[in-house]
Amino acid sequence: MLLRRLAPPLVLAALLIGLPVTAYADDYSAPLETAVSDLPVQTEVRTGYDRSKFNHWVDADGDGCSTRNEVLLEEADDPPTRSGTCTLSGGRWYSYYDRVSWYAPADIDIDHMVPLAEAWDSGARTWSAAERERYANDLGDYRTLVGVTDNVNQAKSDQDVREWLPAYDKCRYLREFVAVKHRWRLSVDSGEKSAMSTLAGTCTNTTITVTLAR
Template sequence: MNDAIAQLPVADEDRTGYDRDLFKLWTDEDGDGCNTRYEVLIAEAVEAPDVSGDCQLSGGSWFSYYDGETWTMPADLDIDHFVPLAEAWDSGGYDWNADQREQYANDLGDDRDLIAVTDNVNQEKSDQDPAEWMPSVAEVQCRYIEEWVAVKLRWRLSVDEAEQSALETLSADCENTTITVETAI
């Protein structure tokens, strides 16, 4: 993981021109009636839900690793952009075209990019990076750092100095794992 962190370019963040609406959310890329939100819920279910023809979910359960909670109602979960949209913008996404922003906002090509988590925990995280926010469950913080770095590498995003310092400090107690990614752009 240390080598992967070192590969992240360091640059000042730039939020100039950011608007969440520039990222087209929850598309149905495969045309099966389930948008990205529901595709993630279906894929991450601990107990598979029943899926009706118009992608209504019933039954099932989900585990939110950020806080260690299990949920049985999809409405209790948000789909977290692991690296939040604003953070992606700040870190180089401001150079993306509309198609690239839509691809990022709906990326099902790597299961680390979008994750089902407890809704109020996702709202607490907001657009913060690891220098500002980490999951409350200490045992998952190394996983969180690894996945953060993987998403940043996948999308060729930078880190600012505070973020880089936090990643280095927080990962010091983690097993030095290899992070493998397929770049998206």
């Protein structure tokens, strides 16, 4: 199973041969309010978007489990039973968006914290197909993909922070949304940034740290 808190390859190599490890040059770290302020503002462009341009739920490591199932396996509070190639049954998952626990994989959607369409609008339209696939299956940071109640995810759809927030834990949601925007060097529009700034002002100014994916 792929791990979603992967250290950069050079750091892993240094650890293996006993070299001292310094801060990874491609990390971004700042308090929440600064992190919001640092997001570049660009006009969003939806032209040309199609969900199929983000090849998602691939089996990146060849173990038989799709990205969706990798997330389900990692986020389960009670692990599901795995059978066959990677069929999951049973288990328990907690959806922090609505603070509800579920006991069947089918009740959980894997939410792209920054929706695919929003990513397209914010810069992904200029990426290669390979980059969009990496984004849609990003297991390198636990904040990019999150298991949540299926109908809550459907209600969120492709909306940004200005347009939609979960019923609970809004500050956590904002921190994770901002982290993913920075990780993938995505922009925000002016209304989105204003909404983020307003919400950030009501939250603890916690430092956000991400390893940049591109």
